[in-house]
Amino acid sequence: xxxxxxxxxxxxCGGGGCGSGSGGHEHGMDRRSFLRTSSVAVAGVxxxxxxxxxxxxxxxVGTAEQFFQKHYKKLTPEDMExxxxxxxxxxxxxxxxxxxxxxxxxxxxxxxxxALNLTRCIGCRKCVHACVAENNQSRNPEIQYIRVLKxxxxxxxxxxxxxxxxxxxxxxxxxxxxxxxxxxxxNPPCVKVCPVKATWQESDxxxxxxxxxxxxxxxxxxxxxxxxxxxxxxxxxxxKDQINPNxxxxxxxxxxxxxxxxxHFCIQRTRAGKYPACMEVCPTGARKFGNILDPDSExxxxxxxxxxxxxxxxxxxxxxxxxxxxxx
Amino acid sequence: xxxxxxxxxxLSILTISFLIxxxxxxxxxxxxxxxxxxxxxxxPSFTKTATARVxxxxxxRTKGDTSMLECYGCHEQGKELTLKFDEDHNVILPDExxxxxxxxxxxxxxxxxxxxxDEHNLEVLQxxxxxxxxxxxxxxxxxxxxGPTYRDWLAGIHGRTSGFWNVSMGEKHRETCTACHxxxxxxxxxxxPAPGPNPLRPVEVKxxxxxxx
Numbered sequence: 397x398x399x400x401x402x403x404x405x406x407x408x409c410g411g412g413g414c415g416s417g418s419g420g421h422e423h424g425m426d427r428r429s430f431l432r433t434s435s436v437a438v439a440g441v442x443x444x445x446x447x448x449x450x451x452x453x454x455x456x457v458g459t460a461e462q463f464f465q466k467h468y469k470k471l472t473p474e475d476m477e478x479x480x481x482x483x484x485x486x487x488x489x490x491x492x493x494x495x496x497x498x499x500x501x502x503x504x505x506x507x508x509x510x511a512l513n514l515t516r517c518i519g520c521r522k523c524v525h526a527c528v529a530e531n532n533q534s535r536n537p538e539i540q541y542i543r544v545l546k547x548x549x550x551x552x553x554x555x556x557x558x559x560x561x562x563x564x565x566x567x568x569x570x571x572x573x574x575x576x577x578x579x580x581x582x583n584p585p586c587v588k589v590c591p592v593k594a595t596w597q598e599s600d601x602x603x604x605x606x607x608x609x610x611x612x613x614x615x616x617x618x619x620x621x622x623x624x625x626x627x628x629x630x631x632x633x634x635x636k637d638q639i640n641p642n643x644x645x646x647x648x649x650x651x652x653x654x655x656x657x658x659x660h661f662c663i664q665r666t667r668a669g670k671y672p673a674c675m676e677v678c679p680t681g682a683r684k685f686g687n688i689l690d691p692d693s694e695x696x697x698x699x700x701x702x703x704x705x706x707x708x709x710x711x712x713x714x715x716x717x718x719x720x721x722x723x724x
Numbered sequence: 725x726x727x728x729x730x731x732x733x734x735l736s737i738l739t740i741s742f743l744i745x746x747x748x749x750x751x752x753x754x755x756x757x758x759x760x761x762x763x764x765x766x767x768p769s770f771t772k773t774a775t776a777r778v779x780x781x782x783x784x785r786t787k788g789d790t791s792m793l794e795c796y797g798c799h800e801q802g803k804e805l806t807l808k809f810d811e812d813h814n815v816i817l818p819d820e821x822x823x824x825x826x827x828x829x830x831x832x833x834x835x836x837x838x839x840x841x842d843e844h845n846l847e848v849l850q851x852x853x854x855x856x857x858x859x860x861x862x863x864x865x866x867x868x869x870x871g872p873t874y875r876d877w878l879a880g881i882h883g884r885t886s887g888f889w890n891v892s893m894g895e896k897h898r899e900t901c902t903a904c905h906x907x908x909x910x911x912x913x914x915x916x917p918a919p920g921p922n923p924l925r926p927v928e929v930k931x932x933x934x935x936x937x
Binding site for chain 1: 732735736738739743746750760770771775876883887889890894915916918
């Protein structure tokens, strides 16, 4: 912010040459009033600058490059290469680790489905923390994609669950545990309400978010019946030594302040053929994941052989790709 | 003429108000946005993918301590072992085996060591259908009594698979039964949960449900 260049103009003289010789009383102004006016103006601008001090805390204003970036779906492969290079630079600068950032695409003939065995889940919350570590979520304030609800027997209403339980040991008698995360709906209400199309459903069923396109209006967060979306109120904070360097554009790359995020079935793992982190960490084997279009996949077997399935809040018509079941 | 006099006045007012603003910001009269309370990092054990226990299969695969699995380090080959039971039909074990708590099924229904171990060669297991299998192939043994669960396990429904769901891109590993179940007391034991979401403020005490409305 440069004060000197502003002051002649704000002195009200409008144009060059004032105060230089001509010095008419009716037009322009005399030397004294010019000095007075301009010194007040200089002080004023300096004061303005000082009063804008809080802006210094805004460290997260993106680069021009990011500002002019096109929508994800309009990026050519060359554009994407540049974008990934920029993200690599930014991560390296901020976290001092060299990330491996890729733009994993959906595979043909793949539709992901999750199945969760409520008879097995013991509520140990390992999935919550494995997810945070895998997906570079903010540690403080905490952003967690999975909420493990402790449910009273006989109810399947997530509103009746409590995710703040502080039991010494789990499972506790009289309750069962229901982890809730993004249900990757076939009819996602969150996608419909996005005013800028920053979130959409991909061909493998994963609803993704372009963090560079999101304007942070939080409509999607309000539209989600499962409370699955999270907003970055502050700049996310992740200790440098805990960054997961294996990143994807639509997945776990670090998010800026002011955007929404949520579970994306670990895009950086699942589109590379691996299981999601929450599933691999589950000690009881309650979590199952796979390609529903493959008749031999675990999830296909489960949907064929198990009898009782629950899709949360089925009545609202979201048609989740996340199935809860009990062993009977 | 009037405008000329007004300009410095307006500017002074602006200057003074900016100065006041600046002063309030610099002295933090309104306070900084509240400092977030510290959240302790979670214990790394909670993010580890290790199974509930270390199976014989894993011990051999990772070249761990297998001394307890080499029975003939202590036992004499060819010598018959006679099992001793108390009057409640609990098996009596020597100190060398005090890590074993025999509690397989209700009412001691499966506490005969030789339902599973081979009495003629302790270092192998014998299945119900008369096969002998290596001690690290426990799933064949369990499967001979737990048919339906075993079939589920083969399909990847019971227990856990890790690695790659897409076998054309990498290997899929199926965790063996004893990675989760202690064969001698197979019930899954209660465990300490990982910390819940940090409330950032004292958790509200929930009022009893009936009172609402």
